[in-house]
Amino acid sequence: MPKPLEELKKIRLEKLNKLREKGIDPFPASWEKLDKRIKTAACSELPVGSEGVVAGRIMSWRGHGKIIFADLRDDSGQIQLCFKRDDLPEADFELLKLFDLGDFIGVHGELFNTKAGELTVLVKDFRLLTKSLRPLPSQWYGLEDKEIRYRQRYVDLILNPEVKNVFLARTKILSELRRILDKNDFIEVETPILQPLYGGAAAKPFTTHHNALDIDLYLRISNELYLKRLIVGGFEKVYEVSKDFRNEGIDRQHNPEFTQIEFYWAYADYGQLMEFTEKMLAEVIKTVTGGTKITYQEQELDFSPPLPRLKFYDLVKKETAIDLEEANTEKKLLSEIKRQKLRVDLDGVAGYGALVDKLYKEYCRPKIIQPTFLIDYPQETMPLAKRKEDEPQKIANFQLLASGFEVIKAYNELNDPIDQGYRWEESEKLAARGLEEFEMVDNDYLRALEYAMPPTAGWGMGIDRLTAIITNQPSVKDIILFPTMRPEK
Numbered sequence: 382m383p384k385p386l387e388e389l390k391k392i393r394l395e396k397l398n399k400l401r402e403k404g405i406d407p408f409p410a411s412w413e414k415l416d417k418r419i420k421t422a423a424c425s426e427l428p429v430g431s432e433g434v435v436a437g438r439i440m441s442w443r444g445h446g447k448i449i450f451a452d453l454r455d456d457s458g459q460i461q462l463c464f465k466r467d468d469l470p471e472a473d474f475e476l477l478k479l480f481d482l483g484d485f486i487g488v489h490g491e492l493f494n495t496k497a498g499e500l501t502v503l504v505k506d507f508r509l510l511t512k513s514l515r516p517l518p519s520q521w522y523g524l525e526d527k528e529i530r531y532r533q534r535y536v537d538l539i540l541n542p543e544v545k546n547v548f549l550a551r552t553k554i555l556s557e558l559r560r561i562l563d564k565n566d567f568i569e570v571e572t573p574i575l576q577p578l579y580g581g582a583a584a585k586p587f588t589t590h591h592n593a594l595d596i597d598l599y600l601r602i603s604n605e606l607y608l609k610r611l612i613v614g615g616f617e618k619v620y621e622v623s624k625d626f627r628n629e630g631i632d633r634q635h636n637p638e639f640t641q642i643e644f645y646w647a648y649a650d651y652g653q654l655m656e657f658t659e660k661m662l663a664e665v666i667k668t669v670t671g672g673t674k675i676t677y678q679e680q681e682l683d684f685s686p687p688l689p690r691l692k693f694y695d696l697v698k699k700e701t702a703i704d705l706e707e708a709n710t711e712k713k714l715l716s717e718i719k720r721q722k723l724r725v726d727l728d729g730v731a732g733y734g735a736l737v738d739k740l741y742k743e744y745c746r747p748k749i750i751q752p753t754f755l756i757d758y759p760q761e762t763m764p765l766a767k768r769k770e771d772e773p774q775k776i777a778n779f780q781l782l783a784s785g786f787e788v789i790k791a792y793n794e795l796n797d798p799i800d801q802g803y804r805w806e807e808s809e810k811l812a813a814r815g816l817e818e819f820e821m822v823d824n825d826y827l828r829a830l831e832y833a834m835p836p837t838a839g840w841g842m843g844i845d846r847l848t849a850i851i852t853n854q855p856s857v858k859d860i861i862l863f864p865t866m867r868p869e870k
Contacts, residue, residue, distance in 0.1 A: 389516045396479040397512050403476070407512035412436075412487045414506070422457035425500060429492050435460060435502060436487040436510060438539070439480065449477060450501075453488065456545075461501040462488055468505065483513030483539075531864050550669055551848045551860055555622065557665040558642055565657075567618040567644055572607035574600060574624070580826070581605030581765070583808075583818040585628040587637075600626035605765065605839065606826045608645050609794060613834045620644035622844075633856035634786060637865050640844040645794070649838040651777050654791050655754050658781065658840065659686040662752075669851055677784050677850050684752050688781075691749075693741070693758045700745045705759060709774065711736055729817030732807075734761030749782040764804040764820050766792035781842075788847055791840040798830035 384392075400407045418434045419427075427433065437455035447466035452459055466474045480486070487510050490502040517539060530537045537544050559569065577596065579586040581603025589598050604621050611619050622642045629635060646654070663673045666684050673685045694705050702721055708714040711733040718725055718736075723744065730739050737759050749755065756779045760768050766776040778792030795801050805822040812819040845857040858864040 386516070390514060393481055393512070393514050393516070396481065397514065400479055400509070400512065405476075405509065407509060409508070409510060412508040412510065414489050414508070415487055418487070420457035421453065421455050421460040424460055424492060424502070427492055429494055431492050432490065432505075433492070433502075434487060434489045437485065439482055439484050439486060442480070442482055453486070453502075461495075461499055462490070462504055463493075463495075463501050464504045464507075468503065473507070480509065481513055481516070483515070483517045484509060485511040485513075527858075528866070531858050532866050532869070534862055547848075547852045547854060547860055548862060550852050551844070553669050554665055554848055554851060555642075555844060557668050558661070559622065561661050561664060562620050562644060565618070567620045567646075568616060570608070570611060570616075570619050570621055572601075572604045572621060572623070576601050576607075578821055578823050578825075580820060580823050582627075583764075583820055585818060587626050587628050602627050603641075603841070604643050605841070606823060608643055609834060609837065609839070610826065610829045612645050612647050612794075612837050613829045613832055617647040617835075618644070631865060633858075634846060636845065636857050636861055639857070639861075641841055642844060643839065643841040645837055645839040647835045647837050650836070651756075651779055651791055651793050651838050654838045654840055655688075655690070655779055656686075658789060658791070659684075659688045659754075662781075666851060675851060675853070677853050678855060680750055680784065682750070682752055682783055682850070688752050688754055690754045690756055690779075693755055694775075696745050696749075696755060697737075697741060700748055701740065703740070705737065709733075709759075714740070729815065731814040731816040732761065732811040734759065734763075735811070735816055735818075738762055746782065746787065747785045750784055752781065752783040754779045755782055763792060764808055765795055765801070767795045767797075783850055786846045786850060787843075788850070789840060789842045791838065794834070794837040794839050796830060796834040796837065798827045801830060802827050 397407050414434045415436060418436055421435055421437065424433065424435065435453060435455070437453045439451050440454045440459065441452040443450040449464040451462040451464070453462050464474065464477060487508045488502055488504050489506040490504040493501055493503055495501050518536070563569070575589070575591070575598040577598060579599040579602050582605070584602045586599040586602050589600065590596070591598055601623070602625055604623050604625070608619055608621060620642060622640065624638060625641055626638050628637060631637065663684050663686050666675060667673055674681055674683050676682070698704050701723060703714070703717045708717040714733060714736055718740065723740070725736075725739050725743055727739070730736055757769065757772070757775045758778055760766070760774055760776045763776055763778060766778045769775045769777050776792055778790075780787050780791070781789035795804070802822065805820055808819045809822060845860055848854075848860040849857050852860060854860050
């Protein structure tokens with residue numbers, strides 16, 4: 382029967398004390414030979430017989446009398462080590478008894494191939510770099526529980542190198558997005574995270590308090606209103622990669638703290654944004670995966686431009702048999718939902734826009750699998766979007782959907798301060814009726830619009846959802862290093 386964890390930790394502490402008794406620091410700041418350190422992956426490019434220094438974590442330990450083999454891992458890969466009693470001072474070889482799996486060591490040695498053909502470092506000198514006081518789970522079953530994997534991501538990364546590849550892909554996705562925007566003359570900016578009013582989306586905020594000013598502030602739910610203030614101020618192309626926060630539930634598509642990228646482009650419209658978006662995404666996905674077709678949860682998704690366009694009204698009619706042209710008020714739509722015997726959760730819903738959105742999310746969005754631009758929503762669904770000139774009951778907008786995820790939201794920006802003020806006032810009236818997620822009147826933003834904002838189109842994309850799709854992960858928790866979790870008991 383395996384020894385209890387506390388007993389194993391006690392054994393390691395005893396080894397720690399023995400190392401100190403021998404005058405060995407189990408947590409040294411460095412080792413002089415590390416100046417010549419090479420990564421384990423680079424060892425394969427060197428000829429047999431080359432000498433070098435490698436360092437990393439001991440992942441396995443196999444004793445064979447006067448010979449001990451170990452696997453050492455760094456952030457580039459893994460290499461086998463060989464400790465021979467005949468090639469090391471006796472005291473040093475005996476010291477290996479005080480080493481454990483999980484310890485970090487530095488090794489100086491010579492490369493050779495074993496009889497089995499495995500590249501190996503014949504150790505000539507070594508140094509303990511960090512003593513591990515907690516044993517690693519002996520097998521992956523020790524961390525099968527996803528909750529524990531998310532909570533103890535450090536162990537997840539140690540035991541499962543595949544996890545690290547997901548986060549390397551995430552970094553590459555962000556780097557590519559920045560590169561493309563920079564190449565197209567967008568300027569990266571920073572806007573406030575702590576805001577006196579939350580805005581730019583309909584969502585519940587997190588509230589905090591600033592002691593010196595004695596005021597409540599909100600963690601931003603979106604950067605939109607501040608970025609558009611910059612368009613008013615004279616910037617024509619701006620973007621921000623940001624952490625945003627929404628005080629909402631947690632599921633496979635949502636985390637209260639999330640990353641998104643937003644950009645705003647003066648003198649452009651949502652048609653130009655669709656063309657720009659499909660080309661940009663194709664380029665990013667091709668760079669990360671090698672092609673524009675990817676597999677997500679056993680379904681092939683094709684991001685090759687041009688992506689299909691689908692009208693919102695047509696989708697709702699197809700999936701629910703409700704014609705929004707006719708059911709164009711809250712009362713009429715409720716009647717149609719009842720007539721069609723559809724089940725829609727009305728908790729926290731008030732107003733036509735919120736009702737349409739709820740109907741769409743429950744009956745329509747999950748049906749869109751292939752990457753698709755869903756366009757021209759009812760104007761009540763997005764208070765910051767400009768109406769279409771030829772169809773004022775609709776807005777000039779799109780959302781990019783893929784595998785049931787909303788990945789991107791974009792629209793022609795409403796730059797009429799009078800219309801914007803009216804829309805926000807209507808939103809606050811709906812809040813008084815019980816609408817849980819609404820937008821408040823921001824008088825400073827209205828003042829900015831009164832100075833005039835040129836025709837502008839804007840765009841926001843969730844990095845977490847895009848990364849989940851590209852890396853074929855079922856939940857955004859799998860592509861967030863430290864997702865929000867309940868406290869440990």
